[in-house]
Amino acid sequence: MSLIPFRTKRASGMEPGSLATLTDFRNEMNRLFEGFFSRPLEPMPAWFPPAFGGPWLPAIDVSETDTLVRVRCELPGVDPKDVDVSVSEDRLVIAGEKKSAAETTTDGMTHREAHYGSFSRAIPLPEAVDPAKVSAKYDKGVLIVEMTKSPSGTSRKIPVQAA
Amino acid sequence: MTTETVSPETAPAEKAARATFRPNVDITDFGTEVVIHADLPGARRDGIDVTFEDGVLSLAADVPPRDVPGTAIRREYGVGDYRRSFRLGEGFDASRITADYRDGVLTMKVPRLAAVLPRKISVTAG
Numbered sequence: 001m002s003l004i005p006f007r008t009k010r011a012s013g014m015e016p017g018s019l020a021t022l023t024d025f026r027n028e029m030n031r032l033f034e035g036f037f038s039r040p041l042e043p044m045p046a047w048f049p050p051a052f053g054g055p056w057l058p059a060i061d062v063s064e065t066d067t068l069v070r071v072r073c074e075l076p077g078v079d080p081k082d083v084d085v086s087v088s089e090d091r092l093v094i095a096g097e098k099k100s101a102a103e104t105t106t107d108g109m110t111h112r113e114a115h116y117g118s119f120s121r122a123i124p125l126p127e128a129v130d131p132a133k134v135s136a137k138y139d140k141g142v143l144i145v146e147m148t149k150s151p152s153g154t155s156r157k158i159p160v161q162a163a
Numbered sequence: 164m165t166t167e168t169v170s171p172e173t174a175p176a177e178k179a180a181r182a183t184f185r186p187n188v189d190i191t192d193f194g195t196e197v198v199i200h201a202d203l204p205g206a207r208r209d210g211i212d213v214t215f216e217d218g219v220l221s222l223a224a225d226v227p228p229r230d231v232p233g234t235a236i237r238r239e240y241g242v243g244d245y246r247r248s249f250r251l252g253e254g255f256d257a258s259r260i261t262a263d264y265r266d267g268v269l270t271m272k273v274p275r276l277a278a279v280l281p282r283k284i285s286v287t288a289g
Contacts, residue, residue, distance in 0.1 A: 060239050061231070062236040066233075111190040142204050142205050
């Protein structure tokens with residue numbers, strides 16, 4: 001009688017691979033859940049398909065230079081007249097409405113993936129900006145807002161008071 | 164004499180380095196035509212390619228790279244080219260397909276051939 005290994009060579013050879021896949025899968029799920037719950041102000045992630053009933057949060061890009069804060073926002077098919085941009089010292093609010101471009105049909109033969117309806121996003125700014133020096137431009141479905149950092153805000157010293 | 168040639172391996176590799184995205188679409192069948200609205204934010208009008216071959220409508224759009232001077236603080240969307248194709252099947256008139264790009268949305272209208280549309284035959288009294 002000889003001992004037969006519990007695992008065949010083939011199975012043990014596959015083990016690390018399948019384990020790695022499982023670990024990847026678990027990490028991915030954890031990442032999704034973390035993202036899901038760590039942003040209470042955004043009830044649904046922006047990538048949630050509209051079929052899931054998530055509100056539309058347009059995707060944004062924020063970048064800064066020494067003097068500027070630039071926010072880009074993907075708003076395909078939105079009439080620039082329907083977009084409201086407002087800036088306070090520390091936050092930018094982009095709100096508006098996208099009217100349905102797809103004509104409605106009587107037979108309901110429509111497949112829909114795009115977002116429609118109203119949207120609103122408040123974006124905290126990395127530094128104080130001058131609300132008077134803001135430009136907003138809409139081009140090819142992308143809104144670009146450029147804000148000039150306020151000189152007082154760039155190097156504001158906050159005195160620490162002794163108790 | 165030496166000639167510099169781009170090796171076939173490097174060209175696709177460079178292309179693959181750029182992300183490709185599947186654009187969101189709305190498709191409506193009106194009976195006489197199928198209308199497809201595709202979200203292509205950031206795409207250049209000159210860089211959009213629409214082809215119809217063997218019943219498959221293909222859409223490709225080039226997006227210029229993100230030119231962000233300064234530091235990125237937040238990036239929620241990727242920048243890359245758009246690719247998607249749709250199997251529409253037979254009975255469409257390729258010569259009358261129109262594509263219109265406005266505000267980041269491409270609207271393609273694919274009309275059906277008159278031959279496949281239901282025809283109403285009027286009854287004449289003899």
